[in-house]
Amino acid sequence: MTNLSTTTNKSMSVKTKTIFLHTTIWTIVFLLPYVFNSEYNDSPDDNNDIESRFIYLDTITKVFWVILFYLNAWVLIPVLFYKNKYLLHITALICFFALTMLIHGLFFNLIMEGRTFNFFRSSSHNILAFLFTIAISTTYKVTLDQSNTEKIRNEKKQENLKTELSFL
Numbered sequence: 001m002t003n004l005s006t007t008t009n010k011s012m013s014v015k016t017k018t019i020f021l022h023t024t025i026w027t028i029v030f031l032l033p034y035v036f037n038s039e040y041n042d043s044p045d046d047n048n049d050i051e052s053r054f055i056y057l058d059t060i061t062k063v064f065w066v067i068l069f070y071l072n073a074w075v076l077i078p079v080l081f082y083k084n085k086y087l088l089h090i091t092a093l094i095c096f097f098a099l100t101m102l103i104h105g106l107f108f109n110l111i112m113e114g115r116t117f118n119f120f121r122s123s124s125h126n127i128l129a130f131l132f133t134i135a136i137s138t139t140y141k142v143t144l145d146q147s148n149t150e151k152i153r154n155e156k157k158q159e160n161l162k163t164e165l166s167f168l
Contacts, residue, residue, distance in 0.1 A: 030062055057111050061126065064100040065133045072134060073141040097130050
């Protein structure tokens with residue numbers, strides 16, 4: 001009974017640490033444009049207003065990169081990538097990118113009044129963030145799964161050793 005409660009507490013502690021770590025990293029990612037925006041001041045300059053609106057639009061778009069990160073890690077990789085359905089995985093990612101760019105365009109038209117939305121320019125601006133998110137998400141999931149597999153393998157090995165020792 002104590003072993004089960006210790007395992008549960010340890011598991012909760014790991015989950016809490018993971019949630020804290022993810023929240024911290026995403027907070028940093030969201031705050032980076034504001035930290036490095038050295039031209040920010042309180043003067044009502046037109047360029048400053050446009051730049052602020054672009055940063056706001058970029059922040060909204062980052063929400064989709066967060067969704068992509070977890071969608072790829074917890075759904076697309078286990079369901080498609082691990083089952084060698086690479087073409088379907090890539091197609092799903094491209095569809096997600098296109099959908100994100102369409103939604104980005106809607107927000108662009110709402111936030112950037114008087115400017116016209118250019119799908120290709122916006123896509124070229126966002127493609128690096130998209131590819132980076134996929135790369136980090138894939139690396140995270142594969143590394144996590146390998147670590148968990150290794151942990152299970154070691155636990156089984158320890159259990160087998162204990163069983164062999166009990167027969168001696």
